[in-house]
Amino acid sequence: xxxxxxxxxxxxxxxxxxxxxxxxxxxxxxxxxxxxxxxxxxxxxxxxxxxxxxxxxxxxxxxxxxxxxxxxxxxxxxxxxxxxxxxxxxxxxxxxxxxxxxxxxxxxxxxxxxxxxxxxxxxxxxxxxxxxxxxxxxxxxxxxxxxxxxxxxxxxxxxxxxxxxxxxxxxxxxxxxxxxxxxxxxxxxxxxxxxxxxxxxxxxxxxxxxxxxxxxxxxxxxxxx
Amino acid sequence: xxxxxxxxxxxxxxxxxxxxxxxxxxxxxxxxxxxxxxxxxxxxxxxxxxxxxxxxxxxxxxxxxxxxxxxxxxxxxxxxxxxxxxxxxxxxxxxxxxxxxxxxxxxxxxxxxxxxxxxxxxxxxxxxxxxxxxxxxxxxxxxxxxxxxxxxxxxxxxxxxxxxxxxxxxxxxxxxxxxxxxxxxxxxxxxxxxxxxxxxxxxxxxxxxxxxxxxxxxxxxxxxx
DNA sequence: TCATTTCACATTGTTGACAATTCCGCAATC
DNA sequence: GATTGCGGAATTGTCAACAATGTGAAATGA
Numbered sequence: 001x002x003x004x005x006x007x008x009x010x011x012x013x014x015x016x017x018x019x020x021x022x023x024x025x026x027x028x029x030x031x032x033x034x035x036x037x038x039x040x041x042x043x044x045x046x047x048x049x050x051x052x053x054x055x056x057x058x059x060x061x062x063x064x065x066x067x068x069x070x071x072x073x074x075x076x077x078x079x080x081x082x083x084x085x086x087x088x089x090x091x092x093x094x095x096x097x098x099x100x101x102x103x104x105x106x107x108x109x110x111x112x113x114x115x116x117x118x119x120x121x122x123x124x125x126x127x128x129x130x131x132x133x134x135x136x137x138x139x140x141x142x143x144x145x146x147x148x149x150x151x152x153x154x155x156x157x158x159x160x161x162x163x164x165x166x167x168x169x170x171x172x173x174x175x176x177x178x179x180x181x182x183x184x185x186x187x188x189x190x191x192x193x194x195x196x197x198x199x200x201x202x203x204x205x206x207x208x209x210x211x212x213x214x215x216x217x218x219x220x221x222x223x224x225x
Numbered sequence: 226x227x228x229x230x231x232x233x234x235x236x237x238x239x240x241x242x243x244x245x246x247x248x249x250x251x252x253x254x255x256x257x258x259x260x261x262x263x264x265x266x267x268x269x270x271x272x273x274x275x276x277x278x279x280x281x282x283x284x285x286x287x288x289x290x291x292x293x294x295x296x297x298x299x300x301x302x303x304x305x306x307x308x309x310x311x312x313x314x315x316x317x318x319x320x321x322x323x324x325x326x327x328x329x330x331x332x333x334x335x336x337x338x339x340x341x342x343x344x345x346x347x348x349x350x351x352x353x354x355x356x357x358x359x360x361x362x363x364x365x366x367x368x369x370x371x372x373x374x375x376x377x378x379x380x381x382x383x384x385x386x387x388x389x390x391x392x393x394x395x396x397x398x399x400x401x402x403x404x405x406x407x408x409x410x411x412x413x414x415x416x417x418x419x420x421x422x423x424x425x426x427x428x429x430x431x432x433x434x435x436x437x438x439x440x441x442x443x444x445x446x447x448x449x450x
Numbered sequence: 451t452c453a454t455t456t457c458a459c460a461t462t463g464t465t466g467a468c469a470a471t472t473c474c475g476c477a478a479t480c
Numbered sequence: 481g482a483t484t485g486c487g488g489a490a491t492t493g494t495c496a497a498c499a500a501t502g503t504g505a506a507a508t509g510a
Contacts, residue, residue, distance in 0.1 A: 033462070043495050045270075048463090052274060056281045058371070065462060065501050080369035084316075091312050144305035146283070146382065150375055157371065258492070268465055273492090290471050290492060455508075463500070470493070479484080 006042035012050040013057075015040075020059055020070060021128045021159035027072040031060060057156045071160060075210045078161045082205045085154050086198060088147070089135065093181065093197045095142050097190040104141045108182045111137050115175035132159060134178050158204075167209035177203065231267035237275040238282075240265075245284055245295060246353050246384035252297035256285060282381045296385060300435045303386045307430045310379050311423060313372070314360065318406065318422045320367050322415040329366045333407045336362055340400035357384060359403050383429075392434035402428065 007015070019025040031051065037044045051068045054060040060068045073081075096104075111134055118126035132155045139151035177200045184193035232240070244250040256276065262269045276293045279285040285293045298306075321329075336359055343351035357380040364376035402425045409418035 030461095032460095034460095044462095045494065045496095049274075049277065052277055053281070056278070058374075066503095067462065076368075077370055081371050084369065084371050084375070087312065087316050091309075143301070144309065145302055146306050146309050146378070149283070149378070150309070153374070154371070255491095257490095259490095269492095270464065291473090292492065451510105453508105453510085455506105457506085458504095460503080461501085463498105465498080466496100468493105468495080470491105472489105472491075474489085475487095477484105477486085480482090 006040055006046070009046055009049045009053065012036075012040055012042070012047065013053050016050070016054060017057075017059060017156060017159065018125065018128065021132075021163055022124060023163045025070050027070045027160070027164055029070045031068045031070065033067075057153060059156055059160055073157065073161050073164060075165075077157075078165060078208065078210060081154060081157045081161060082201060085158065086201055088150060088154065089138070089197050089201065090194050092138050092142055092147065092151070093185065093193045094190055096138065097185050097188055097193040100141065100185055100188075105182070105186055108134075108137060108141065108185070112175050112179045112182060115178060119175055128159070131175075131178075162204075162208070165208040165210055167207065231265055231271070234271055234274045234278065237261075237265055237267070237272065238278050241275070241279060242282075242284060242381060242384065243350065243353065246357075246388055247349065248388045250295050252295045252385075252389055254295045256293040256295065258292075282378060284381055284385055298382065298386050298389060300390075302382075303390060303433065303435060306379060306382045306386060307426060310383065311426055313375060313379065314363070314422050314426065315419050317363050317367055317372065317376070318410065318418045319415055321363065322410050322413055322418040325366065325410055330407070330411055333359075333362060333366065333410070337400055337404045337407055340403060344400055353384070356400075356403075387429075387433070390433040390435055392432065 016025070016031070033044045033047050033051070036047045040047070051060060051062065055062045055068065058073075059071055061071045062068045111130070115127070115130045115134065118130055136148070136151055136155055139148045142148075177196070181193060181196045181200065184196055241250070241256070258269045258272050258276070261272045265272070276285060276287065280287045280293065283298075284296055286296045287293045336355065340352070340355045340359065343355055361373070361376055361380055364373045367373075402421070406418060406421045406425065409421055
């Protein structure tokens with residue numbers, strides 16, 4: 001009977017992820033099932049499933065019999081995520097620089113172009129999605145399913161970390177640095193590509209203020225709308 | 226009201242994981258919710274949750290409206306997992322060899338001792354759990370939550386891969402090689418530790434037969450009992 | 451006034467039933 | 481004989497009601 005099917009689990013996950021990345025949902029906020037079910041117009045069961053996935057992604061922390069809360073990554077966790085990223089992404093660009101198809105290069109260039117457009121038009125939502133998406137696309141291009149999954153986890157957590165600790169107004173991952181990396185990959189310049197990636201990640205990390213978390217309660221409905 | 230509470234979600238996940246690692250559950254086998262609910266004596270909802278986690282771990286593949294099946298890792302996926310493991314675990318032992326507490330060293334040695342016992346007594350279940358657990362313990366000791374999670378994913382997939390492609394009768398990860406690695410870490414010998422780990426992983430991978438998957442249907446109840 | 455107990459409310463966890471979808475066998479047709 | 485269309489059975493997806501748990505505020509006593 002119709003039930004005006006609401007968004008799928010994956011869509012809910014993405015929506016919450018975006019809300020966190022855009023800082024509309026602050027760490028510590030409780031994600032109440034019933035409330036979310038009302039907002040997304042779905043049953044609690046589906047919300048529950050989405051929360052399970054989000055916990056697995058490290059974006060929310062579920063405390064049994066208490067509920068799900070937006071995670072508060074500690075400073076050490078933040079440093080660790082970037083440490084792992086340096087290791088993993090170095091490996092990614094290394095493999096790509098050695099062998100990459102023309103079609104893949106085109107996809108990468110097209111993606112950077114999209115990033116440029118989003119930046120020029122200053123569409124925050126697209127900027128966030130695409131800047132993380134670039135790193136994800138790199139991992140995907142390698143062709144390793146595991147690498148891709150790992151990268152997705154890293155990107156999710158990075159978004160959360162950036163949302164919490166960012167001290168500048170600009171969002172991370174400018175398209176220019178991405179473009180340089182693509183260029184180095186195109187030229188099969190392994191050394192330059194890895195150096196650029198390392199520098200890029202350092203740059204992103206350097207824009208974080210690793211002092212304290214500012215707590216701020218928030219209205220769930222307006223954040224997820 | 227009592228309901229003789231069945232196993233928790235995590236326990237179910239572990240049980241399935243073990244069944245897969247022990248080759249009692251073969252790739253391609255469908256994990257029917259109702260059947261599993263009956264076997265574990267819990268509701269379908271909990272089974273469903275466990276399956277979601279298992280999918281995230283890469284052990285099962287969920288096809289919408291079809292069901293959950295034990296994953297069939299391809300040869301490329303197998304190679305990729307070991308490639309990533311070489312990268313990640315190298316990073317792990319590198320960090321550990323630089324700085325490790327006495328208490329941590331004791332835990333590592335105790336773990337190897339347990340492995341020795343399990344091997345001596347030839348208890349397959351323990352051997353499998355502990356040999357994967359060693360690598361997991363290494364990652365945990367580093368103190369990075371993300372590294373630990375990543376390692377757990379890798380171990381899960383490795384178990385599946387080993388279960389599918391292993392061509393020898395012995396299980397991977399002999400305790401002797403583990404002991405050597407611990408010793409190198411104890412001596413803060415970064416170079417030796419990384420070399421030993423690389424060699425160890427090569428050894429494990431070399432025992433795999435990367436030709437073809439042999440299909441074989443199976444009885445679900447006896448496999449999970 | 452402060453600590454402690456009690457109790458009601460809010461939230462999560464679980465269950466069983468129902469709806470929707472897919473698969474498999476069978477028959478009819480070309 | 482191969483193919484296609486058509487139920488019926490099996491399985492997954494969804495929901496709403498109920499039970500269990502934790503929280504916080506009010507009441508009580510020192």
